[in-house]
Amino acid sequence: MSAFPTKIAVLLRDDLATWQRLNVTAFLVSGIAASVPETIGEPYADADGTKYLPMFGQPVLVFAGDGPLLTAAHGRALDRGLPMSVFTAELFATGNDLDNRAAVRAVARADLDLVGIAVFGPRNSVDKAFKGARLHP
Template identity: 40%
Template sequence: MEFSTKFAIAVADDLASWQKLNVVAFLTSGVIGDTNDIIGGEYKDASDRQYSSLCIQPIVVLKSTRARLSTFLQRANSRDVSSAIYIEDMFKTGHDAANRETVLQYETDALPLVGMAVRAEKKLVDKIFKGAKLHD
């Protein structure tokens, strides 16, 4: 199936593996939370056991330096593309309200980004994340 949109996540390449996985999980939820048409139907196995619905679209996971993440966010903002962000401070918080409070402490250009995600038209996402590499 061809999609007119692309769902991509860029993560700082210097994070520990558990941190990268945590960032990807949170950012995925951010994009899905903002998108009405991205969740498919429930799954069912041959034993008639039901499973939760999943995202209908593949997600590209990229890696980048932290400095490039700021560039990617600037590109998304200049194109009015909604972004999900994750900053370094969020590793030290324990709940959503604290996460939002810590983000509020920074101006956009000073956010200590460790990850960001967008879903938009394919060419636009490619322009935003130009310079990122596929995560290995």
């Protein structure tokens, strides 16, 4: 049994290059951090008193799956009302936040070419949303 009643989870499409997986994960979890402040712990400091930024106060689990699984997880997360960030294939061709948001806004929800999503919520709800996904190798 986990010590955390909630879960932060990322689901990546399994055909991404390594650099894409890392980039998409970083972008997706930034949405959780920015919008769900209770996920953030206290600032860090080393023994010399050097201060560091706070980070998530619980683990981030990263999963992988194919496109249809990602689409299904997206729908299940929406049905459960989970806070969610999305990354679509089109975002690899943009270079800034304004263009990123415009690229997502230009496509209907059912037609999004999802390469990753991140969610936060009660463990059970996240587990149900990500049903069928496997932990990223």
